[in-house]
Amino acid sequence: MLKVLKSGLFTTIQDAGRFGYLNKGVPVAGFMDTASAHKVNQLLENTIDSAVMEITMTGPILEFxxxxxxxxxxxxHSVALNNDYIENFKVYKVSPGDILSFGKLEKGFRxxxxxxxxxxxxxxxxSRSMYAPVTPRSHLEDNQTIAYESCEVFSPKIDELKVDSFLDSKVLTxxxxxxxxxxxxxxxEVLFFQNFTIANENDRMAYQLVEHIVGHKVSMLTSxxxxxxxxxxxxxxxxxxxxxxxTTGGYPRIFQLSDKAISILAQKKFGDIISFRLV
Structure with missing residues (x-):
């Protein structure tokens, strides 16, 4: 078992998502940054939809x-395994009693x-993805335990990746x-030639932008x-x-983000800058 000593700001378990229930009003949920989640699963030779822990801004303290x-x-993040700092996109072995702690956020958001x-x-x-009220909790809590399989021996084909990070990317296709x-x-002209700022209203449900454009008087059915x-x-x-x-809305749907753009946006926080590019 994994014990959550401190849960952090908003830490959840997510997998690829919950499909086939949009007509019932149930969101897909799942990894916000699919690209990063897939890479860490691939390094461990998991299926790419295996459940991972998604950590938002302030991370947890965990005991194995x-x-x-x-x-x-x-x-x-500044992440330490038993007080020794560890790197992103690299496989590490943990032993019983080991403590993993997330410190200062240096870049990105999740x-x-x-x-x-x-x-x-x-x-x-x-799906294992946390989303209340479908799941009992919306996020992990202090002193909660999470099950995982014990693994004594594993020799990964690749134990480290040099990832071309998109944490600095600003363009959403x-x-x-x-x-x-x-x-x-x-x-x-405004949408494609102006930068936009991430508003304080941003979470797993939606991101709002600070800047407005000219409004409209269009009335449409919920779609x-x-x-x-x-x-x-x-x-x-x-x-x-x-x-x-x-899963439905009554406002005009002017764009649809690419999968990569969703991953890029998932790493943005209040005050970050983005722009749009049509493909």
Whole structure:
């Protein structure tokens, strides 16, 4: 078992997501930064959808009861295993009683802790991803325990990756959304030639942007949305739905983020700058 001595700001268990329930109003959930989560699972030779720990800004302190192997990726935290600092995207062996602690956040916003064979939390509606009220908790809590398989011996084919980090990337590639035609030249010029700032309202459900564009008076029926759907409100506010976002919405869907763009945005926090590029 893994004991959560301190849970951090918002630490969850996530896998590839919960599919087939959007028509019931259940979000996909899952990894916010899919690219980083896949890489740490691949280094441990897990399936890429194995459950990992997603760590937001302030990380946890964890104690291992059984031997295993771990790998961390995504945002750059100051991470120590028994007071020895460890690197991102590198496989490490842990022994019973070892303590893993996350210190200062240096760059990015979300880190991913993978463990050999994945975390073994309950599977609910086909996924281990935490999302209340589908799961009992929305995030991990102090003194909670998490099951994992003991692993004494593992010789990874590759034990370290030099990853081309996109933590400094600012450009979000987008495709045209169903209501893209609402955008006139004036709005398009602003959207594609201006930088935008991440607002304080940002989480696993949605990211809002500080800057507004010209609003609209379009009235539309509530329609399907997906992670990465970019909505424009009547007041000109831009909202980008993320992995725990609503499954329908009544605002025009002007863009759809690429998978890579969702991963890039997942590493942004309040005050960071982004821009849009149409592909």
């Amino acid at each position: 009861d059984n031997p295993t192997f771990i790998c961390i990726g995504g945002a750059k 880190s991913y802790l993978a463990i050999k064979n994945g975390f073994k939390t309950d599977v609910i509606l086909g 987008v495709s045209k959304g169903p209501e893209y035609g609402l955008l006139d030249d004036r709005r398009l 399907a949305t997906l992670p990465g759907t970019v909505q424009l409100t009547p007041s000109g506010k831009i909202m980008i739905l993320m992995k725990d976002g609503q």
